[in-house]
Amino acid sequence: MTQYSRVSGSVGLITLKNPPVNQLSAVVRHGIVDTVQKALSDPKVKSVVICGQNGMFCGGADIKEFQTLANMRGPPLIPMIHSIEAADKPVVAAIEGGAFGGGLELALGCHYRIAHSKAKVGLPEVTLGLLPAAGGSQRLPRLIGVPAALSLITTGRHITAAEALQLGLVDQVADHNTVDAAVKFALSVAGQSLDARRISNFQCPPVPNMDALFEDVMQKVRTTARGAIAPIACVQAVRAAATLPYTQGMQREKELMATLFTSGQARALQYCFFAQRVVGRWSMPSGARWDTSKGRPIHKAAVIGLGTMGRGITVALAQTGLSVVAVETQEKQFMEAKKAVSNMLERGAKRSGKPLAHGKITYSQSLQAVADVDLVIEAVFEDMGLKKKVFQQLSAVCKPGTFLCTNTSTLDVDELASQTHQPELVVGMHFFAPAHIMKLLEVVYGPRSSPELVAVVMELGKKMGKVSVAVGNCRGFVGNRMLKPYRDQAYFLLEEGATPQLIDQALEEFGFAMGAFKVSDLSGLDVGWKVRKEEGLVQPGGGSGKSARIRNGVRYSPLGDLMCEQGRFGQKTGRGWYQYDKPGSRDARPDPWMHSFLEEYRARHGLVARRISNQEVLERCLYAMINEGFRVLEDGIAAGPEDIDIIYVFGYGWPRHRGGPMFYANMVGLEIVLERLEHYAQANPDMPTLQPCSLLRKLVASGSPPVNKWKEVIKNVRSQL
Numbered sequence: 001m002t003q004y005s006r007v008s009g010s011v012g013l014i015t016l017k018n019p020p021v022n023q024l025s026a027v028v029r030h031g032i033v034d035t036v037q038k039a040l041s042d043p044k045v046k047s048v049v050i051c052g053q054n055g056m057f058c059g060g061a062d063i064k065e066f067q068t069l070a071n072m073r074g075p076p077l078i079p080m081i082h083s084i085e086a087a088d089k090p091v092v093a094a095i096e097g098g099a100f101g102g103g104l105e106l107a108l109g110c111h112y113r114i115a116h117s118k119a120k121v122g123l124p125e126v127t128l129g130l131l132p133a134a135g136g137s138q139r140l141p142r143l144i145g146v147p148a149a150l151s152l153i154t155t156g157r158h159i160t161a162a163e164a165l166q167l168g169l170v171d172q173v174a175d176h177n178t179v180d181a182a183v184k185f186a187l188s189v190a191g192q193s194l195d196a197r198r199i200s201n202f203q204c205p206p207v208p209n210m211d212a213l214f215e216d217v218m219q220k221v222r223t224t225a226r227g228a229i230a231p232i233a234c235v236q237a238v239r240a241a242a243t244l245p246y247t248q249g250m251q252r253e254k255e256l257m258a259t260l261f262t263s264g265q266a267r268a269l270q271y272c273f274f275a276q277r278v279v280g281r282w283s284m285p286s287g288a289r290w291d292t293s294k295g296r297p298i299h300k301a302a303v304i305g306l307g308t309m310g311r312g313i314t315v316a317l318a319q320t321g322l323s324v325v326a327v328e329t330q331e332k333q334f335m336e337a338k339k340a341v342s343n344m345l346e347r348g349a350k351r352s353g354k355p356l357a358h359g360k361i362t363y364s365q366s367l368q369a370v371a372d373v374d375l376v377i378e379a380v381f382e383d384m385g386l387k388k389k390v391f392q393q394l395s396a397v398c399k400p401g402t403f404l405c406t407n408t409s410t411l412d413v414d415e416l417a418s419q420t421h422q423p424e425l426v427v428g429m430h431f432f433a434p435a436h437i438m439k440l441l442e443v444v445y446g447p448r449s450s451p452e453l454v455a456v457v458m459e460l461g462k463k464m465g466k467v468s469v470a471v472g473n474c475r476g477f478v479g480n481r482m483l484k485p486y487r488d489q490a491y492f493l494l495e496e497g498a499t500p501q502l503i504d505q506a507l508e509e510f511g512f513a514m515g516a517f518k519v520s521d522l523s524g525l526d527v528g529w530k531v532r533k534e535e536g537l538v539q540p541g542g543g544s545g546k547s548a549r550i551r552n553g554v555r556y557s558p559l560g561d562l563m564c565e566q567g568r569f570g571q572k573t574g575r576g577w578y579q580y581d582k583p584g585s586r587d588a589r590p591d592p593w594m595h596s597f598l599e600e601y602r603a604r605h606g607l608v609a610r611r612i613s614n615q616e617v618l619e620r621c622l623y624a625m626i627n628e629g630f631r632v633l634e635d636g637i638a639a640g641p642e643d644i645d646i647i648y649v650f651g652y653g654w655p656r657h658r659g660g661p662m663f664y665a666n667m668v669g670l671e672i673v674l675e676r677l678e679h680y681a682q683a684n685p686d687m688p689t690l691q692p693c694s695l696l697r698k699l700v701a702s703g704s705p706p707v708n709k710w711k712e713v714i715k716n717v718r719s720q721l
């Protein structure tokens with residue numbers, strides 16, 4: 001786990017060996033303590049280099065060890081790093097690949113840091129619900145100054161070696177063999193005084209208006225954290241570094257870490273870290289899996305339809321370096337799209353500092369232009385008739401073996417596949433707007449989809465920088481299917497006495513970026529109205545009599561339809577569930593009109609408004625969504641709870657520090673979720689989405705196992721179906 005050797009006569013070389021990322025597991029910490037001791041007590045050794053094997057310095061503490069305190073054995077990090085800093089021989093960190101979290105804290109305890117030009121460094125603990133509590137919050141501001149340290153520690157962002165050099169975080173950048181460079185450097189500094197190299201002895205560089213700076217940063221962090229506690233503790237820890245002597249700062253760091261370490265938020269964020277990796281190991285009900293299915297390279301892709309989604313997808317594809325044929329048959333849209341795509345690419349290049357991807361896109365107004373591409377993504381208007389026609393044409397035009405993908409958000413992927421000569425080469429690629437920015441991609445396979453195609457699309461998603469989740473085909477797939485009962489409950493609560501702002505406030509206090517009604521105003525009420533009209537659900541004036549609030553035997557709220565009848569489509573019309581200064585404005589303000597609209601509606605339907613608590617809003621909206629999540633698992637649409645949670649965290653603004661809906665249910669307690677659903681279902685027998693699903697009952701009957709053990713119960717339930 002830790003290898004020791006003497007090189008170049010007088011340099012002790014310590015190599016961390018703990019795949020996959022040389023994380024600081026207990027055995028590694030033991031190894032470091034022993035080998036440092038060995039090097040310091042060997043009179044032939046004049047200086048020391050610490051490096052990691054396989055091109056990676058160190059990925060930090062072993063996150064798996066955090067999950068049970070019982071695993072936290074072995075030498076603690078803080079004294080280990082102190083003993084390195086206190087050494088009387090120079091210790092040099094040779095950073096290849098990356099130094100993250102405890103790995104960077106280890107490097108900050110060394111007297112010098114040399115990084116490879118391609119290496120990255122960072123203190124990402126905040127993303128795991130923690131703070132850099134092995135001295136990182138105290139050493140980093142002393143080394144690079146308070147503002148830069150605050151930026152790195154509160155965001156957890158990884159920076160390049162070049163930026164680290166500019167900040168003074170590393171002393172030298174090597175283009176070739178970093179260990180050789182570090183050994184050479186270690187030889188050159190042997191015997192030199194180390195007084196000025198021990199960061200814990202430094203004073204933080206003075207900051208003018210320090211109180212104002214911290215107030216400002218705290219304000220920003222509170223706004224962006226949306227209830228997450230770790231970013232706030234990070235600011236407090238850096239403040240301690242700026243205002244207290246080192247030992248007192250370390251004490252404060254320890255106290256703050258104690259409040260975070262066992263918190264539910266840390267558990268949720270660490271669950272998300274692993275869940276994100278679990279979804280990459282996809283499987284299909286047929287037994288096909290990520291490790292047994294091989295894709296093939298895609299050189300040229302096409303996008304059909306250059307509306308908002310098509311433009312974003314074109315940009316995302318071009319930015320991966322692929323050749324893209326962008327097709328739009330309508331003249332006006334074609335001209336507008338060319339300009340818009342070009343602007344989006346320019347903005348992207350400016351943001352990332354990477355070269356423009358313009359030259360890779362060819363525009364055409366004819367479908368014939370896609371004859372020689374390897375993969376097509378259809379992004380025309382969400383209309384089954386239109387999409388079917390496009391798929392028939394694509395099947396006739398494209399060369400055999402071309403993969404055909406649809407960017408539908410709800411429609412039946414199998415029905416589209418059945419329009420083609422090779423239905424096994426059709427899948428859904430459900431992007432989220434704006435498609436070149438949003439991280440989530442739902443990859444929707446049908447019973448006939450080939451595993452090769454799923455492998456290709458999952459890989460393509462990765463290249464586009466997406467978190468791709470493979471899911472089965474059903475109406476709305478995973479994300480939108482679960483969103484429906486959540487939204488329905490929000491409407492029903494309005495009928496019963498709530499206001500849009502009461503509901504949104506409860507959801508935003510929970511941690512959602514936007515409540516259900518603000519989201520509806522942003523995406524446009526007319527979108528859902530059109531779908532409901534096609535489904536035959538809309539009645540003029542919302543319908544009348546008792547049946548007005550019932551469709552197909554279940555409870556229905558015509559509120560959204562009535563709003564649309566009044567032309568209140570949301571932000572685009574300047575009026576929706578909220579009012580806006582002008583069409584297109586984003587600043588939502590409560591609209592007094594809504595009060596009389598709801599009063600009149602309730603009076604018409606004999607409803608008496610009652611006081612709705614935040615707790616009821618959360619329970620009804622979230623538990624209805626979670627209940628649907630259990631149905632999704634039962635139906636085999638998602639492989640496991642991790643898939644659902646990652647979809648919600650990356651695509652639907654679910655607060656990451658609450659881990660995703662299924663993790664949240666587990667945290668609340670499955671028996672509590674079941675009991676509340678039973679309570680609400682009894683009170684609302686015409687709302688079947690509140691009837692607890694059998695998988696939830698089975699999990700509770702099995703003793704409510706932790707979320708990572710659900711798959712066993714799910715397997716049994718599915719095998720009985």
Ligand SMILES: CC/C=C\CC(=O)SCCNC(=O)CCNC(=O)[C@H](O)C(C)(C)COP(=O)(O)OP(=O)(O)OC[C@H]1O[C@@H](n2cnc3c(N)ncnc32)[C@H](O)[C@@H]1OP(=O)(O)O
Pocket residue numbers: 020021023059060061062063064077098100101102103124125128130132133134274277278
């Ligand atoms: C007192 C407290 C002191 C310190 C606190 C800490 O140090 S907390 C940990 C801080 N470190 C991090 O947050 C880094 C986490 N890792 C990463 O960001 C990436 O893994 C990394 C290092 C940038 C490498 O990325 P890459 O894309 O190359 O690989 P991938 O993410 O797929 O990871 C590969 C496998 O390694 C596992 N892993 C990564 N980091 C850790 C870790 N710190 N502890 C345990 N395991 C880790 C990861 O889960 C992958 O394994 P797999 O089996 O494939 O899921």
